[in-house]
Amino acid sequence: MTDSFIALGISPRLAEAANAVGAHEPTPVQQAVIGPVLEGRDVRAQARTGTGKTLAFVLPLLQRFTTAPITTPRRVSVLVLVPTRELAVQVAESFESLAPGLARPPRVECVFGGVSINPQMMALRGGADIVVATPGRLLDLVQHNAVRLSNVTTLVLDEADRLLDKGFADELNLVLTLLPPRRQTLLLSATFPAAVRTLADSHLTDPVQVEIADEPLAVPSIAQRAFLVDEGRRTALLAHLVRQEGWTRVLVFVASRHGSEHLAEKLRRRDLKAAAFHGDLSQGARTRLLEDFKSGHGQIVVATDIASRGIDIVELPVVVNYDLPRSAADHVHRIGRTGRAGAEGLAVSFITAATEAHFRLIEKRQGVRVQRELVRGFEPTETATEAQATGGVKGARKSKKDKLREAEADAAAAAAAVRRR
Known part of the structure; x- marks a missing residue:
C-alpha cells in the first residue's frame, strides 16, 4: 500500500x-x-x-x-x-x-x-x-x-x-x-x-x-540445514543434493578465488551448469554472469564473499556454505542472499570434522541450533584434531589487522578533531 x-x-x-x-x-x-x-x-x-x-x-x-x-x-x-x-x-x-x-x-x-x-x-x-x-x-x-x-x-x-x-x-x-x-x-x-x-x-x-534488531535467522523464510560430510566428499555431496533436491538455482560460497574456479570446474565435469564469481573477473564478465543467473539461465554460481552483500537476486532458493564463513556476521550476510522480500529460502552448511566446533560457535552467536543431517553414502569418517576441536570464530579477540584498522581510525578521528577546532 x-x-x-x-x-x-x-x-x-x-x-x-x-x-x-x-x-x-x-x-x-x-x-x-x-x-x-x-x-x-x-x-x-x-x-x-x-x-x-x-x-x-x-x-x-x-x-x-x-x-x-x-x-x-x-x-x-x-x-x-x-x-x-x-x-x-x-x-x-x-x-x-x-x-x-x-x-x-x-x-x-x-x-x-x-x-x-x-x-x-x-x-x-x-x-x-x-x-x-x-x-x-x-x-x-x-x-x-x-x-x-x-x-x-x-x-x-x-x-x-x-x-x-x-x-x-x-x-x-x-x-x-x-x-x-x-x-x-x-x-x-x-x-x-x-x-x-x-x-x-x-x-x-x-x-x-x-x-534495527536482527530477527532470528531460524525463521520460516530462511530454513537452515547442516550436513555432516568429509572434506574431500563435499563436491560429490553438493552435486548429489542439487539433483536429489531439484535445486534450479544455487549460490555456493567458498573461501577463495582459486577455490571458486576449482569447484566450478569440478561441478561442470559432473554435467552441472556452474560458473565462478570473484573479484578477478572483469566487470563485463561479472555482469553477464549475474544477469544469466538472475534470469534462470545459470544453475550454480560458486562465489567468494564478494557476493555476500549488495547483490539482490530475486527468489534465490538456495545458498550453500561449501566453506564456512570466518565469522557469525559473515554467515548472516551470506544466507541473507536467500529468503528476501518475504520469499522462502534455504541455507545449507557443510560441516566437516575440522569445522564442527567453528559452526557451533556460529550457532551460539546467532542463538540458533541447526540439526545435523547425514546422507546415505556420504557418512563422514574423519575426526577432528585437538586444535580443530576448540573451534574459533573471528571476533572473539582482536586480530592484528583489526588493531591496525582501529589505530588508523583513531588517528583519522584525531585529525578531524583538529580540523574542527
Missing part, C-alpha cells in the same frame, strides 16, 4: 514508483530513516542485510530532489560511496528505477574500478546530480578533473563496515577531505565495529541513531 510511504513524507508519484518495484510497505529501517533524511538530519543506521537499507535513503533523497534548485551545468549534490562494483550498480539502479516517478528526474552516474575510466569520464562531462561510486575510482576521476565534489550536500556511506576494510579506509579518508564540511551524512551498516563507530563520531553531527 502506497499510503504507508506517503505518511512518511514520500509523494504519491514516488510511492507508486516504489510500489511498482515491489516496495509495498516500508520496512522497519525505512520507517525509522526516511523522516530524518527528509528533514536533513545526519543518520547512523544499523540493520542487517536484506532489510531495505538502500530504499531507506534512495526514496527520501529523490523526494528532496524534487524541490532542489535547478543548476546548469548539473553539479553533484548527492554522493553515495559503496565498497563493491556490484553494490554500486544496484544502488544506481534503485535511483534510476524510481526516478521516472519524478517530474524532473535526476541524472545518476555510477562509477567503479575494473573497467576503462574513459567512458565514465565522458559520461560525467555533462554533469551529474547523483554519483554512486567506489572510493578508488572516484579519486581517479577527481584526479582527472572529471568530477567535482565541492557542491555535495549529502554523503551516503553504504555498507560502512566494508568501506573500512583493508583497501578502503585510506581512500575513504581522502574522499572525506574533498567534501564540504557542512553537509548531511548518512552512515548505514550491517555491523558497527569500533572503526565504524569512530568514523560516525568523527563525521556525523547530532545524528539520529537507528538500530
Whole structure:
C-alpha cells in the first residue's frame, strides 16, 4: 500500500514508483530513516542485510530532489560511496528505477574500478546530480578533473563496515577531505565495529541513531540445514543434493578465488551448469554472469564473499556454505542472499570434522541450533584434531589487522578533531 510511504513524507508519484518495484510497505529501517533524511538530519543506521537499507535513503533523497534548485551545468549534490562494483550498480539502479516517478528526474552516474575510466569520464562531462561510486575510482576521476565534489550536500556511506576494510579506509579518508564540511551524512551498516563507530563520531553531527534488531535467522523464510560430510566428499555431496533436491538455482560460497574456479570446474565435469564469481573477473564478465543467473539461465554460481552483500537476486532458493564463513556476521550476510522480500529460502552448511566446533560457535552467536543431517553414502569418517576441536570464530579477540584498522581510525578521528577546532 502506497499510503504507508506517503505518511512518511514520500509523494504519491514516488510511492507508486516504489510500489511498482515491489516496495509495498516500508520496512522497519525505512520507517525509522526516511523522516530524518527528509528533514536533513545526519543518520547512523544499523540493520542487517536484506532489510531495505538502500530504499531507506534512495526514496527520501529523490523526494528532496524534487524541490532542489535547478543548476546548469548539473553539479553533484548527492554522493553515495559503496565498497563493491556490484553494490554500486544496484544502488544506481534503485535511483534510476524510481526516478521516472519524478517530474524532473535526476541524472545518476555510477562509477567503479575494473573497467576503462574513459567512458565514465565522458559520461560525467555533462554533469551529474547523483554519483554512486567506489572510493578508488572516484579519486581517479577527481584526479582527472572529471568530477567535482565541492557542491555535495549529502554523503551516503553504504555498507560502512566494508568501506573500512583493508583497501578502503585510506581512500575513504581522502574522499572525506574533498567534501564540504557542512553537509548531511548518512552512515548505514550491517555491523558497527569500533572503526565504524569512530568514523560516525568523527563525521556525523547530532545524528539520529537507528538500530534495527536482527530477527532470528531460524525463521520460516530462511530454513537452515547442516550436513555432516568429509572434506574431500563435499563436491560429490553438493552435486548429489542439487539433483536429489531439484535445486534450479544455487549460490555456493567458498573461501577463495582459486577455490571458486576449482569447484566450478569440478561441478561442470559432473554435467552441472556452474560458473565462478570473484573479484578477478572483469566487470563485463561479472555482469553477464549475474544477469544469466538472475534470469534462470545459470544453475550454480560458486562465489567468494564478494557476493555476500549488495547483490539482490530475486527468489534465490538456495545458498550453500561449501566453506564456512570466518565469522557469525559473515554467515548472516551470506544466507541473507536467500529468503528476501518475504520469499522462502534455504541455507545449507557443510560441516566437516575440522569445522564442527567453528559452526557451533556460529550457532551460539546467532542463538540458533541447526540439526545435523547425514546422507546415505556420504557418512563422514574423519575426526577432528585437538586444535580443530576448540573451534574459533573471528571476533572473539582482536586480530592484528583489526588493531591496525582501529589505530588508523583513531588517528583519522584525531585529525578531524583538529580540523574542527
